[in-house]
Amino acid sequence: MFELLSHYYNWMGMSPASIITTVFGAFCVTFAVIICWGRLVEDFGAIGGMLAASFIIGTFWLLNHKLPGFGINPEGIPHPDGGPKQFGMVYQGFRGASPWVDMGTAIGFGLWFAGLVEAARGQRFKLVVESLPRVGAAILGGVIGGAIVGLVGWTGANLFGYR
Amino acid sequence: MRYLSTMIGGAICGALCFGIWPEMWKSYGIMGGWITAAIVIGICWYMNHWIGVIRNPPGKLWVDQGWAVAAAGIAWTMVRFNAPILRALPVVLCCLVGGALAGIAAVPVKKHLALVRLQKTSADGGNSDV
Numbered sequence: 377m378f379e380l381l382s383h384y385y386n387w388m389g390m391s392p393a394s395i396i397t398t399v400f401g402a403f404c405v406t407f408a409v410i411i412c413w414g415r416l417v418e419d420f421g422a423i424g425g426m427l428a429a430s431f432i433i434g435t436f437w438l439l440n441h442k443l444p445g446f447g448i449n450p451e452g453i454p455h456p457d458g459g460p461k462q463f464g465m466v467y468q469g470f471r472g473a474s475p476w477v478d479m480g481t482a483i484g485f486g487l488w489f490a491g492l493v494e495a496a497r498g499q500r501f502k503l504v505v506e507s508l509p510r511v512g513a514a515i516l517g518g519v520i521g522g523a524i525v526g527l528v529g530w531t532g533a534n535l536f537g538y539r
Numbered sequence: 540m541r542y543l544s545t546m547i548g549g550a551i552c553g554a555l556c557f558g559i560w561p562e563m564w565k566s567y568g569i570m571g572g573w574i575t576a577a578i579v580i581g582i583c584w585y586m587n588h589w590i591g592v593i594r595n596p597p598g599k600l601w602v603d604q605g606w607a608v609a610a611a612g613i614a615w616t617m618v619r620f621n622a623p624i625l626r627a628l629p630v631v632l633c634c635l636v637g638g639a640l641a642g643i644a645a646v647p648v649k650k651h652l653a654l655v656r657l658q659k660t661s662a663d664g665g666n667s668d669v
Contacts (some may be wrong), residue, residue: 381551390629398630402637403644410645411652422589428579436567437576467630474626476612481631484605486638486645491600493646507600512544514593514606518550522611525558526552526618529567 392468401465405436405479406486440466440479484514545602548592552583552604553611567596609634 390398409432416424441464466479489509495503559579563571587593587604595602617621623641 390633395629395633398633399640401638402634403641406638407642408647410641410648414649415652417589421607422585425584425589426577426581429580430573434559434573434576435578437572442569442572447582448613455612466634469622469626470620473624475616477627477630477634478556478605478608478612480556480603480605480608480612480632482638482641484603484607484609484635484638485635487601487603487605488608488642489639490642490646490649493642495600503600507602508578509542509596510545510602511606513545514549514602515610517546517551518553518607520546521550521553521555522614523618524556525554525611526615527621528558528604 390467397465398467401436402482403438404434404465405440406482407434408432409483410487410490433435437480440464464527480511483513545594548583549604549607549610550585552579552587552607553614555579555612556608557581557615564590 389418409428412432413425413428416428418424422428466482468474468476488511492500492503545548556579560572560575562573565571567574583604588595592605593607613624613627615621654658
């Protein structure tokens with residue numbers, strides 16, 4: 377399997393180990409969110425949601441997205457073979473080489489898909505059609521917010537040496 | 540109108556995540572990242588899902604703010620670091636596969652656990668605080 381995956385390495389831009397860690401990291405966080413979050417909210421109300429946000433997302437952020445060195449600066453701890461060292465489970469190319477793929481992708485899709493699995497067989501298509509505009513609106517909003525935050529790279533502020 | 544509020548909620552969540560998270564991580568390392576999850580995701584969840592800025596009618600498929608965070612991450616790196624969007628595809632695909640597997644695995648577990656809980660609460664005559 378390793379050789380099979382390695383065969384497509386250049387085409388995919390990910391090493392086979394990264395594929396395994398990414399899928400596993402995405403699985404873990406989504407499973408925990410689906411099982412725990414609703415129950416925490418049931419038991420503790422809004423406080424439960426806050427708890428879930430910090431404990432589930434905070435802890436799984438550590439598993440999935442912690443980065444080499446300080447911050448998003450991949451030169452912090454270089455790999456002996458060159459290039460940056462990868463610590464998080466969800467694969468990230470070094471800065472600028474690939475977009476940031478957040479574990480939110482897995483959580484959003486996982487919750488949506490869990491609803492789909494739970495639904496009765498005949499209902500599924502209707503549910504998907506109903507939810508698509510909402511998903512589209514959420515994604516569009518995310519694109520707007522993320523792009524505007526990204527613009528700070530162009531404001532020329534160089535206060536502390538960060539780009 | 541509700542789609543507009545969904546969009547605004549997504550935009551705020553995405554902007555908060557990628558405006559604050561890298562800076563907190565740079566400043567305070569791992570604990571900064573953990574605290575950011577508590578404050579950013581906590582506040583955004585409260586606004587988007589507890590109060591209900593992101594539209595989620597009962598009995599329909601759940602639309603999470605995770606979609607907005609995912610889109611914001613990709614847009615943020617594209618604008619700020621000129622990242623090529625196609626390089627995100629394999630990672631996104633892996634994330635979707637992981638999320639789908641978790642959805643398939645979690646639904647029966649969740650159903651079973653809900654059943655267990657129901658039996659527990661009805662066993663003591665409905666007197667429990669739960």
